[in-house]
Structure formats: C-alpha cells, structure tokens
Amino acid sequence: MTETLTTENGRTVLRMERRLTHPQEKVWRALTSPAELAGWFPAAVEVDLRLDGAISFTFPDGVGDFQEDPDNNGVVSAFEPPRLLEYTWGGELLRWELSPTDDGCLLTLTATYDDRPGSASYTAGWIICLDALEKVLGGSAVPAKDYAELHEHFIKVYGLDQGVVADDGSLHFERQLVRPKEDVWPVLAAGFVAKGIEPGETVEHEMTLSYPWQHGLVTVALRDGNGGARLTLTQTGPAAEYLEAWRELIERLAADEL
Incomplete structure (x- = not known):
C-alpha cells in the first residue's frame, strides 16, 4: 500500500495504490456492483452506471442518510469499463483506476477534496475499506487494523499536527481527533492553556471557549x-513562540493524556 498527499489547484489530493492478486474484471465488479460494494464500501450505493449517471450514498445506521443533502449524492464523471470509474460524492471527487499486472491488477484510488485537516481520517478509513475489499474478493485474511492507530500514524506522516503562524503573528491549529466532541469538551472546559500563557x-x-492572554485572545472550539x-x-x-507548546498540549489531548 502506498499513500501520498499533495495539493493541486488549491485542493487536497490523496492518492492510494494497492496491488491485488485478482483479475482486473473481478475487481471491476467489486467496484461497480452495489451487491459487492455492500461488503466493503463505507456506504450503500445506488448508481446509474454510465457517464453522467446519478449516484447516491446511504448509511446503514442512518447517519447522513438524507437524500436531499447534496453531500450524499454525486454524478459519474468518467466511465471506461473495466479500467476507470470516477464520480463525485458531494464536494469530493473519487477516481478508481485499474491496470493489469502479472499476478492480478493494480488499484489506484485518487480522492480530491478541500478538507486537508481530515486527510488522516480519509486515509485510515480507506485503508480499512480496501482491507475489506480484499476479503470480498476472496483473498487471504487481512489482519484487522485499528482506526485510531492508523489515524494518528497519518497525522504524523502528513504533518497535520503542525500549526501555522500568520503574517500578523497569530497562530492557528486545526486538528482532527478520534474521540467525539462530547468526550473532549470536558477536558477543554477544565482548563486548556499552553505553557507560558x-x-x-x-x-x-x-x-x-475563549480567554484573553498577555497580548491577545485565545479561542478554542x-x-x-x-x-x-x-x-x-x-x-x-x-x-x-507558543507554537510548540500548543502542539505538545494538543497532542496530549489527542492521546487522551490530559
């Protein structure tokens, strides 16, 4: 498995490759048949399998299951069986490509989206989905991977634990966590202050929450x-000067050490 994260035309591009020991046509069916997608894809899929065909996504537990929400609908933007399938999912573009190899095929997923801070979540989630795909295809059992462990690994790989300093000297962090906000909020409300402030x-x-400090304002949400x-x-x-102190504190929060 290979994963790369780049920026193209102002958008984030996640590219993932996986070599599969299965014929290209078999993998193509797993990418396009709703019955086979049900075994590995993160949502139930209904698709009019043609160029410009409609595609919709629903979730078994009901989360996000609102068809009037544009984030749960898309359009097939490229369709070249059994090589290429591309479609939108709300504001995200997913491109699936297959190419034959000596012992099966190479699957390449390219996801284009705007939420760069969420990239570790997308990567971890797709790795787990592709593990499930291999099982659906009838391959050897793939050891289960822990989502939280994968997520935090890619946070570091992509440098998503780093804050930024603006031209005016202010700093900003945006950090995806694996715990729900209801679990994190009591920790913040008890006092969330970096060293030296x-x-x-x-x-x-x-x-x-917000509070003044010696030279400005801290806001955490x-x-x-x-x-x-x-x-x-x-x-x-x-x-x-507080950038590293905040990074250390946020990483302790992410590790549930506060």
Missing part, C-alpha cells in the same frame, strides 16, 4: 469532524 477570565459558549471531534485553536497577538 497567563489566561484571563474564560468565556464558554456552545463548545467554544470543537465541532463534528470526520470520525471524531475537530478542534480549532487561534491565538491572536505575537504568538509564534
């Missing part, structure tokens, strides 16, 4: 992300 009175509102809570943190003022 002298916080003023904290104001809390709808899973957002939680919302639903892909696979868990999404944390955002902004510190205004000349804040660059």
